[in-house]
Amino acid sequence: xxxxxxxxxxxxxxxxxxxxxxxxxxxxxxxxxxxxxxxxxxxxxxxxxxxxxxxxxxxxxxxxxxxxxxxxxxxxxxxxxxxxxxxxxxxxxxxxxxxxxxxxxxxxxxxxxxxxxxxxxxxxxxxxxxxxxxxxxxxxxxxxxxxxxxxxxxxxxxxxxxxxxxxxxxxxxxxxxxxxxxxxxx
Numbered sequence: 001x002x003x004x005x006x007x008x009x010x011x012x013x014x015x016x017x018x019x020x021x022x023x024x025x026x027x028x029x030x031x032x033x034x035x036x037x038x039x040x041x042x043x044x045x046x047x048x049x050x051x052x053x054x055x056x057x058x059x060x061x062x063x064x065x066x067x068x069x070x071x072x073x074x075x076x077x078x079x080x081x082x083x084x085x086x087x088x089x090x091x092x093x094x095x096x097x098x099x100x101x102x103x104x105x106x107x108x109x110x111x112x113x114x115x116x117x118x119x120x121x122x123x124x125x126x127x128x129x130x131x132x133x134x135x136x137x138x139x140x141x142x143x144x145x146x147x148x149x150x151x152x153x154x155x156x157x158x159x160x161x162x163x164x165x166x167x168x169x170x171x172x173x174x175x176x177x178x179x180x181x182x183x184x185x186x
Contacts, residue, residue, distance in 0.1 A: 026083030037073035067117040109145040
């Protein structure tokens with residue numbers, strides 16, 4: 001019973017935000033669901049990263065949930081802000097970030113996180129045995145992209161949460177800690 005309620009509480013925002021697809025495409029570029037979905041994706045990235053690092057049994061689910069919120073965020077942005085136009089998104093990123101080609105890095109971010117989430121959920125034992133450089137590359141790239149999203153688009157709350165996560169990660173790494181290569185659950 002409790003698990004079902006927790007699942008509903010985690011998925012309820014997604015169900016609520018899905019209602020935004022009933023609005024006319026391109027009609028609400030400042031809709032609050034854009035920021036809400038971005039913050040939930042960032043929170044999912046943070047909790048998922050923590051769950052992976054701490055080797056929680058639920059890590060694959062948290063990692064997939066964060067990824068799902070990222071994809072929902074992108075869909076909401078494309079629908080409400082860009083009317084499903086790649087050119088509009090490219091121009092927007094060029095205007096705000098100075099380089100429209102950064103949109104392709106966003107696509108790589110989405111694909112990399114999706115591939116990583118699928119891998120851990122489909123075959124966790126293989127995922128946990130992968131070479132450590134793969135994990136460092138994946139998490140380094142995701143960190144880089146979240147940082148680059150927070151600077152031009154983040155709210156002060158999002159930036160504060162990200163800064164806290166970055167400081168915690170720096171502290172852990174300065175102590176010589178490493179990301180674990182294998183899981184005690186295998």
